[in-house]
Amino acid sequence: METFLFVLEIIGTVAFSxxxxxxxxxxNMDLFGVVILGLITAVGGGILRDLVLGITPPATFRDPVYSIVSVLCSLAIFLTAVRRALNHHHRLYDFTLFLMDSLGLGVFTVVGVRTAFLAGQGDNLFLLSFVGVITGVGGGVLRDVLAQQPPYIFVKHVYAVASLLGALACGLLWRVIPAVPAMAAGSLLVVTVRCLSAHYRWSLPHPHSAEETEKNGLT
Amino acid sequence: METFLFVLEIIGTVAFSxxxxxxxxxxNMDLFGVVILGLITAVGGGILRDLVLGITPPATFRDPVYSIVSVLCSLAIFLTAVRRALNHHHRLYDFTLFLMDSLGLGVFTVVGVRTAFLAGQGDNLFLLSFVGVITGVGGGVLRDVLAQQPPYIFVKHVYAVASLLGALACGLLWRVIPAVPAMAAGSLLVVTVRCLSAHYRWSLPHPHSAEETEKNGLT
Amino acid sequence: METFLFVLEIIGTVAFSxxxxxxxxxxNMDLFGVVILGLITAVGGGILRDLVLGITPPATFRDPVYSIVSVLCSLAIFLTAVRRALNHHHRLYDFTLFLMDSLGLGVFTVVGVRTAFLAGQGDNLFLLSFVGVITGVGGGVLRDVLAQQPPYIFVKHVYAVASLLGALACGLLWRVIPAVPAMAAGSLLVVTVRCLSAHYRWSLPHPHSAEETEKNGLT
Structure with a gap:
């Protein structure tokens, strides 16, 4: 279990970094900006989760391994990015960002559910799911707010909803099957819902007409 | 008391949602964006309050009723908004937003003061007021930051000050009269100050001249 | 020690206010906006620090002296600013802002390290530094997010890094020399690194070329 969890957390840390x-x-931030935003995205959700559960200092502060992995990832990305930016592979950029973000969302959602379980909140499915969603979307929300862009949770279809479905699935499965498959299934569900949503461009009703959307400029 | 408090919290939840x-x-966010922003606005102040007071997990995470009410409200607003947007009643929009925001501010301010009281901080009027203000303005600040608009606490005259006056009044009255009228008086004071401020367009000195204001574009 | 610490905290509070x-x-915010943003910048880092360390309610809420000093400072700045704005001393503005920000960063970084020490985390240099950096940069990050400008931690060269170096120096020195000189040295290091960085305009590699930088407009 410990190994499985560690692998999950490293996957999530790498993906969100x-x-x-x-x-x-x-x-177009400089080297330090890239490292700092990568770090905040990777550890932000876990810090919010621990604060909500009353686990202080949060795990991120006690064990440096996640921060070190995150900094190394961002450095690697920065160095390749310098080269890649010269070639302008916009599609590869968009696809990689989508994949990493979905992967991190899935992994951190179930890690959040597990942490709430261990904190003695296993009976409250509402709390389990809420904490799972906050752990999953927290890092991305901080990233978007600090980078001054519209938060993904508002503009990407079924983003928070994918996290919520995965958290609910994980929390329910936990009662009938062991933890490892429950967490694996929850993560997979999140990534699957995100992929289906992106592939079929699931569209939700907007309050205004299409013309107004163009004027307002937030899509 | 419990009924009174529950009614207050539901009023605040509905108003902020x-x-x-x-x-x-x-x-122009889609259905999910509307629900999520309504939820964050409604429960954000209470979560910040509980974190500051060391109440973990925050009340919002333990009892789903407030989140359910908030989601239902946002859904209702979204459905009517679709229709209303066709008619473009801008004045009605502005007035409703103002009223709901002032109501939520008044209610959550005194709920915050009460929570600090129960947490054993009744002797420290400064802390009571500070916690009241954070509970009152917290949801709106999160809403504005996530929606990428200038926070109300900076651009609406006497917004945080109305909350502070209500919190002080509630904290002081609590020592001489029962809790229910103290909280009712505090809430009313907040709403009254907000209404007076809006009606008379109370204007505060700005550092720059009027011409510069237009150039800077933040009013 | 208590006097030294109090003086440090007042210097940091004044500088960040x-x-x-x-x-x-x-x-171009009005009087209240100026006071509120000054207050949030001054007390924000300390509140984040105390939440992370599980110190609730945070010190800022228990002792009003820092908030009172902050409000008085902002009022004083506002009144002089009204007059100064007429004369448009842009250089003086930039220099004062730089100096105050660096001073606050240095002072709050070491105050954060000390608070983590007292919370029994003295053995974990990683945690000490992390908490020091959060205390140092937290107020400024909140200021920038609320004022809707790109956070200093991303756009000012070696901003968070200066804080990290000061925190590490303070945490290491603490083991060999008394607390007062360790904190003084850490603060001085932060201010020195900031000044050197500004004076020599230390430039870090950016992912895009210079032409693209101009287009994107974030430097």
């Missing part, structure tokens, strides 16, 4: 670093590169 | 949902609609 | 108030004045 890449997502934060790529966002910073798009905003 | 409407305020968050209307802001999201103005920003 | 001035920095927040000046930012608000640049954004």
């Amino acid at each position: 890449v997502s934060g670093a790529m966002t910073a590169i798009k905003k | 409407v305020s968050g949902a209307m802001t999201a609609i103005k920003k | 001035v920095s927040g108030a000046m930012t608000a004045i640049k954004k």
Whole structure:
């Protein structure tokens, strides 16, 4: 279990660091900006989760391994980005960002559910899911607010909803099957919903007409 | 007392959900965006309050009723908004937003003061007021930051000050009269100050001249 | 020690209040906006620090002296700013803002390290530094996010890094020399690194070319 969890957390840390670093590169931040935004994206959700659960200092502050992995990832991304930016592979950029963000969302959602379980909140499915969603979307929200772009949770279809579905699935499965498959299934569900949503461009009703959308400029 | 408090909290939840949902609609967010921004606006202040007071997990995470009410409100607003947007009643929009925001501010301010009281901080009027203000303005600040608009606490005259006056009044009255009238008086004071401020367009000195204001564009 | 610490905290509070108030004045906020942004900048880092360390309610809420000093500073800045704005001393503005921000960064970084020490985390140099950096940069990040400008931690060269170096120096020195000189040295290091960085305009690699930088407009 410990190994499985560690692998999950490293996957999530790598994925969100890449997502934060790529966002910073798009905003043309310098080396330090890229590393800092990668780090905040990777550890932000876990810090919010621990604060909400009353776990102080948060795990991120006690064990440096996640921060070190995150900094190394952002450095690697920065160095390749310098080269890649010369070639302008916009599609590869968008696809990588989407994949990393979905992966981090899935992994951190179930890690959040597990942490709430261990904090003795296993009976309250509402709390489990809420904490899972906050852990999953927290890092990305901080990334977007600090990078001054519209938060993904508002503009990407079924983003928070994918996290919520994965958290609910994980929390329910936990009662009938062991933790490892429950967490794996929850993560997979999040990534699957995100991929389906992107592939079929699931569209939700907007309050205004299409013409107004263009004027307002937020899509 | 419990019934009174529950009614107050539901009023505040409804008011702030409407305020968050209307802001999201103005920003042309889709269905999920509207629900999420309504929810964050409604529960954000209470979560900040509980974190500051060391109450973990925050009340919002333990009892789903406030989140459910908030989601239903935002859904209702979204459905009517779709229709209303066709008619473009800008004045009605502005007035409703103002009223809901002032109501939520008044209610959550005194709920915050009460929570600090119960947490054993009744002797420290400074802390009581500070916690009241954070509970009152917290949801709106999160709403504005996430919706990428200038926070109300900076641009609406006497917004945080109205909350502070209500918190002080509630904290002082609590020592001489029962809790229910003290909280009612505090809430009313907040709403009254907000209404007077809006009606008379109370204007405060700005550092720059009027011409510069137009150039800078933030009013 | 207590006197030294109190003096440090007042210096940091004054410096960050001035920095927040000046930012608000640049954004043409009114009197209340200036006071509120000054206050948030001054007490924000300390509140984040205490939440992370599980110290609730945070010190800022228990002792009003820092808030009172902050409000008085912002009022003073506002009144002089009104007059100064007429004369447009842009260089003086930039220099004062830089100095105050660096001073606040240095002081709050070591105050954060000390608070983590007292919370029993003295053995974990990683945690000490992390908490020091959050205390140092937290107020400024909140100021920038609320004022809707790109956070200093991304756009000012070696801003967070200066704080990190000061925190590490303070945490390491603490083991060999008394607390007062360790804190003084850490603060001085932060201010020195900031000044050197500004004077020599230390430039870090950016992912895009110079032409693209101009287009994107974030430097």
